[in-house]
Amino acid sequence: MRIVLDANVVVAAFAARGLCESVFELCLYSHEILLSEPLLAEARQNLAKKLKLDRQTIADIGRLLRKNGAMLKPAAVAASACRDADDLHVLGLAKAGGADYIITGDGDLLSLKHFGRCRIVTPRQFWSLMHEVK
Numbered sequence: 001m002r003i004v005l006d007a008n009v010v011v012a013a014f015a016a017r018g019l020c021e022s023v024f025e026l027c028l029y030s031h032e033i034l035l036s037e038p039l040l041a042e043a044r045q046n047l048a049k050k051l052k053l054d055r056q057t058i059a060d061i062g063r064l065l066r067k068n069g070a071m072l073k074p075a076a077v078a079a080s081a082c083r084d085a086d087d088l089h090v091l092g093l094a095k096a097g098g099a100d101y102i103i104t105g106d107g108d109l110l111s112l113k114h115f116g117r118c119r120i121v122t123p124r125q126f127w128s129l130m131h132e133v134k
Contacts, residue, residue: 001031001032001100001101002031002032002034002097002098002099002100002101003027003031003032003033003034003099003100003101003102003103004033004034004039004090004093004094004097004099004101004102004103004118005023005024005027005033005103006039006090006102006103006104006105006106006109007039007042007043007046008046008104008105008106009023009024009103009104009105009123010024010043010047010061010065011043011046011047011050011051012105012123013025014047014051014053014061015050015051019123019124019127020123022127023103023123023126023127026127026130027103028064028068029068032069032070033065033068033069033070034069034070034072034093034094034096034097034099035065035066035069035070035071035072035093036071036072036073036074036089036092036093036096037071037073038074038089038093039089039090039093040062040065040066043061043062043065044058044062047061070097072093072096072097073096074088074089074090074091074092074093074095074096075092075093075095075096076092077091077092077095081112081115082108082109082112083108083111084106084108084109087106087108087109090102090104090106090109091109091115094115094116094118095115095116095118099118100117100118100119101118101119101120101121101126102115102118102119102120102121103121103122103123103126104120104121104122105122105123110122
Protein backbone atom coordinates (compact mmCIF):
# COMPACT_ATOMS: atom_id res chain seq x y z
CA MET A 1 0.00 0.00 0.00
CA ARG A 2 0.99 3.59 -0.56
CA ILE A 3 1.07 5.56 2.70
CA VAL A 4 1.47 9.20 3.68
CA LEU A 5 2.80 9.48 7.23
CA ASP A 6 1.97 12.98 8.43
CA ALA A 7 4.88 14.79 10.08
CA ASN A 8 3.22 14.50 13.51
CA VAL A 9 3.31 10.70 13.24
CA VAL A 10 6.98 10.73 12.21
CA VAL A 11 7.82 12.93 15.20
CA ALA A 12 5.78 10.75 17.58
CA ALA A 13 7.59 7.65 16.28
CA PHE A 14 10.87 9.09 17.56
CA ALA A 15 9.44 10.62 20.74
CA ALA A 16 8.88 7.35 22.59
CA ARG A 17 8.55 3.64 22.10
CA GLY A 18 4.95 2.81 21.40
CA LEU A 19 2.22 2.70 18.81
CA CYS A 20 3.55 5.41 16.47
CA GLU A 21 6.96 3.78 16.45
CA SER A 22 5.34 0.43 15.56
CA VAL A 23 3.23 2.01 12.82
CA PHE A 24 6.30 3.82 11.45
CA GLU A 25 8.28 0.57 11.29
CA LEU A 26 5.38 -1.33 9.72
CA CYS A 27 5.06 1.32 7.03
CA LEU A 28 8.81 1.55 6.51
CA TYR A 29 9.28 -2.16 5.90
CA SER A 30 5.91 -3.34 4.54
CA HIS A 31 4.45 -0.43 2.57
CA GLU A 32 5.54 2.41 0.31
CA ILE A 33 5.90 5.70 2.17
CA LEU A 34 5.17 8.79 0.10
CA LEU A 35 7.29 11.85 0.92
CA SER A 36 7.58 15.46 -0.13
CA GLU A 37 9.93 18.31 0.70
CA PRO A 38 7.22 20.19 2.65
CA LEU A 39 6.47 17.11 4.75
CA LEU A 40 10.15 16.44 5.45
CA ALA A 41 10.74 20.10 6.32
CA GLU A 42 7.86 20.03 8.81
CA ALA A 43 9.18 16.80 10.34
CA ARG A 44 12.73 18.22 10.63
CA GLN A 45 11.44 21.40 12.26
CA ASN A 46 9.35 19.52 14.82
CA LEU A 47 12.04 16.93 15.57
CA ALA A 48 14.33 19.84 16.49
CA LYS A 49 11.75 22.00 18.25
CA LYS A 50 9.67 19.42 20.11
CA LEU A 51 12.17 16.61 20.68
CA LYS A 52 15.33 18.74 20.81
CA LEU A 53 17.15 16.25 18.59
CA ASP A 54 20.57 17.24 17.28
CA ARG A 55 21.18 18.00 13.60
CA GLN A 56 22.97 14.72 12.93
CA THR A 57 20.10 12.62 14.31
CA ILE A 58 17.56 14.63 12.32
CA ALA A 59 19.67 14.21 9.18
CA ASP A 60 19.86 10.44 9.83
CA ILE A 61 16.06 10.26 10.13
CA GLY A 62 15.72 12.19 6.88
CA ARG A 63 18.12 9.80 5.11
CA LEU A 64 16.20 6.78 6.47
CA LEU A 65 12.94 8.17 5.11
CA ARG A 66 14.41 9.13 1.73
CA LYS A 67 16.08 5.73 1.35
CA ASN A 68 12.84 3.88 2.06
CA GLY A 69 10.26 6.26 0.61
CA ALA A 70 9.23 7.82 -2.67
CA MET A 71 9.85 11.57 -3.05
CA LEU A 72 7.05 13.37 -4.88
CA LYS A 73 5.92 16.89 -5.59
CA PRO A 74 2.49 17.46 -4.02
CA ALA A 75 -0.31 17.97 -6.54
CA ALA A 76 -2.37 21.14 -6.46
CA VAL A 77 -5.39 20.88 -4.16
CA ALA A 78 -8.23 23.37 -3.84
CA ALA A 79 -8.01 25.53 -0.73
CA SER A 80 -11.53 24.41 0.15
CA ALA A 81 -10.37 20.79 0.50
CA CYS A 82 -9.68 21.18 4.23
CA ARG A 83 -10.05 23.65 7.09
CA ASP A 84 -6.31 24.23 7.61
CA ALA A 85 -4.35 25.52 4.62
CA ASP A 86 -1.17 24.12 6.23
CA ASP A 87 -2.53 20.62 5.55
CA LEU A 88 -3.00 21.09 1.81
CA HIS A 89 0.48 19.74 1.06
CA VAL A 90 -0.41 16.46 2.82
CA LEU A 91 -3.54 16.09 0.68
CA GLY A 92 -1.54 17.09 -2.40
CA LEU A 93 1.04 14.41 -1.63
CA ALA A 94 -1.69 11.79 -1.25
CA LYS A 95 -3.19 12.87 -4.56
CA ALA A 96 0.16 12.91 -6.40
CA GLY A 97 1.13 9.47 -5.13
CA GLY A 98 -2.23 7.74 -5.29
CA ALA A 99 -2.06 7.07 -1.55
CA ASP A 100 -4.26 4.44 0.04
CA TYR A 101 -3.93 5.97 3.52
CA ILE A 102 -2.92 9.17 5.24
CA ILE A 103 -1.91 8.38 8.82
CA THR A 104 -2.17 11.43 11.06
CA GLY A 105 -3.02 12.80 14.46
CA ASP A 106 -4.21 16.09 12.95
CA GLY A 107 -7.86 16.74 13.77
CA ASP A 108 -8.48 18.85 10.68
CA LEU A 109 -7.31 16.05 8.39
CA LEU A 110 -9.04 13.34 10.42
CA SER A 111 -12.35 15.18 10.17
CA LEU A 112 -12.27 14.55 6.40
CA LYS A 113 -12.15 10.74 6.84
CA HIS A 114 -11.43 10.39 3.08
CA PHE A 115 -9.74 12.36 0.36
CA GLY A 116 -10.77 10.83 -2.94
CA ARG A 117 -10.12 7.11 -2.56
CA CYS A 118 -7.57 7.71 0.21
CA ARG A 119 -8.65 6.96 3.79
CA ILE A 120 -7.48 9.31 6.54
CA VAL A 121 -6.89 7.47 9.81
CA THR A 122 -5.13 7.70 13.17
CA PRO A 123 -2.11 5.51 13.88
CA ARG A 124 -4.32 3.32 16.10
CA GLN A 125 -6.95 2.89 13.38
CA PHE A 126 -4.26 1.96 10.84
CA TRP A 127 -2.67 -0.53 13.23
CA SER A 128 -6.06 -2.13 13.87
CA LEU A 129 -6.86 -2.32 10.16
CA MET A 130 -3.53 -3.99 9.43
CA HIS A 131 -4.05 -6.56 12.20
CA GLU A 132 -7.67 -7.51 11.59
CA VAL A 133 -8.27 -11.24 11.47
CA LYS A 134 -9.13 -12.08 7.88
